[in-house]
Amino acid sequence: MTSDPVLVAERVVRGFGGVRAVDVEHLTVERGTITALIGPNGAGKTTLFNVLTGFDRADGGRWSFDGTDVTGLPAHRIARLGMVRTFQLTRVLGRLTVLENMLVGARHQPGETLRRALVPALWKGKRAADVDRARELLDRFALGAKAGDHAASLSGGQRKLLEMARALMNEPTLVMLDEPMAGVNPALARSLLDHITALRDEGRTVLFVEHDLHLVKSVSDRVVVMAQGAVVTEGAPDTVLRDPAVVDAYLGAHHDTDLREIIARETARETAGETAEETG
Ligand SMILES: Nc1ncnc2c1ncn2[C@@H]1O[C@H](COP(=O)(O)OP(=O)(O)O)[C@@H](O)[C@H]1O
Ligand SMILES: [Mg+2]
Incomplete structure (x- = not known):
């Protein structure tokens, strides 16, 4: 695939006191893809969203959207250019x-x-x-x-839908969703996934944060993994979710999340599927 990034970020840094919340050397999001941003709690995913979309300021770095340098532009100007985001905690006006x-x-x-x-x-x-x-x-x-x-x-799930709908008012090129599926029931999570796929199919680019690796695997074209502020690895979901560095990123900060187990289950599921195809 020839590279056609819609978002390119270089050496983006944001610290809070002694904490380097974000320290991203390099990040690109390819046009027309669904890219999942994963990583343990506190990895810096939301802070990175905040900085890139102008809701927070960076301590350093540059980033461009659709070929335009948008470093440090205020949120409303970035949104107007076609780079919009939703919030982990919905910002619906009750x-x-x-x-x-x-x-x-x-x-x-x-x-x-x-x-x-x-x-x-x-x-x-x-x-x-x-x-x-x-x-x-x-x-x-x-x-x-x-x-x-x-x-x-509205219910919590309906607020998530409303946020996503509102993000589309300006026909954005890039839609950044911060945990759109978190805390919603499985049926609604499915429907949100379908909406995400539909956004790509109508030509938009999606970058979304998600914890459930099964959901990530089912919908994304690319996966970017963050841990302790940095991008640890990125690539195709199959490759990335088997990467030992990813396992470490999760296990390092998340002793209750056994990624090895999830990957083993996923692999078993796939193998079963392949066997079924072969025999059926
Ligand atoms: N406004 C803030 N003030 C101080 N520390 C913050 C602030 N926002 C985030 N942090 C810290 O930055 C780190 C990254 O947080 P965050 O971006 O929310 O991670 P994630 O979204 O991946 O869970 C955490 O250590 C968090 O406590
Ligand atoms: Mg977050």
């Missing part, structure tokens, strides 16, 4: 309706305030288009019937 939450995500063009004052008809047209887009997305994420409800009435 006192607004579901539809209003969607419109908060709508793009604000430079000079829009001025145009809005000078050409009200133009603003109205844009607003109507935003509402159409919002309703279309809410339908797609099975939230259409909730459009007029306060977002506070």
